[in-house]
Amino acid sequence: MTREPKGNPVVLDAAARAVLQIFWDKSDEARALDEMRCPVRDILDRVGDKWTLLILIALSRAPQRFSALQRAIGDISKRMLTQSLRTLERDGLVSRQVFPTKPPSVEYALTAMGESSLVPVVALVSWASAHHDAIRASRRLYDTLETAPL
């Protein structure tokens, strides 16, 4: 069995690969320390929150109020919207301002840091739209093979 020499096609340059080393660093020592959790895991817990990125994108054009956000995203429950916004606020990506109108309205906006997070988000969305067709094709193929009669 001549296994191909391990290694993937080269797409990333050395600097880019170095960035991903952060992930492996944590494996060595910082595993137990929550305080010193590697940024990868820490931030991926946010990004890995289904709604976080959606909220960031929804706020990318302009500040929005709570219910406008809910309408924009569509299928998010109030509960998760509240929770995600709180987390985002705590992390300093989103600001929350209450206007003492008759029924008080609350406006959420990206902070400077939140705005800066859009840069990688755009990269992600670009990649997603560029490969969406290929992915859907791959899924169809996979499902066909799985369902295929023996």
Add this chain to the structure above:
Amino acid sequence: MTREPKGNPVVLDAAARAVLQIFWDKSDEARALDEMRCPVRDILDRVGDKWTLLILIALSRAPQRFSALQRAIGDISKRMLTQSLRTLERDGLVSRQVFPTKPPSVEYALTAMGESSLVPVVALVSWASAHHDAIRASRRLYDTLETAPL
């Protein structure tokens, strides 16, 4: 109350902002069609899977076998690892090859498309490590204010 004119600080250029329009496009018409789901939602469902990105990163250096992956990630259950790998395989980001050794071993590797996904992932991780300190500082501040005595 002089509300600031709506709009966020300018960080993204016009092209980048155009990319994010994809999100709003879906709101108009494709809302009901699962088949035509906008790429944003579709791919964010993957990214929004807590483990997907971690697996991609773990595979970024070299192909890995199932149990090596589990050890690398650490706190993922077999169940979720299996499930996430299947999804990734179905989406065409990861390939699965079985070697008929004594106890059969299975090697997972990034496909070309999977490799290309590392580009935005690197962007994300870069951003994460660059802002990790600021985020933790923001959390501390937030928690202090919340816990503060009236």
Add this chain to the structure above:
DNA sequence: CGGGGTGGTCTACTTTTGAGACCATAGGCC
């Protein structure tokens, strides 16, 4: 001949999420 490593699956148990009721207030409509 027992223990460990292979890649998973299956079955509980636990945590997270979603759907919807509820709240106080006020404005517009008729």
Add this chain to the structure above:
DNA sequence: GGCCTATGGTCTCAAAAGTAGACCACCCCG
């Protein structure tokens, strides 16, 4: 004057998803 709407949430309960760990068949190593 009533009624419905909208505001931003919180609360509760049911459903969905995730975790932990047993189990499996197989073989090598000691």
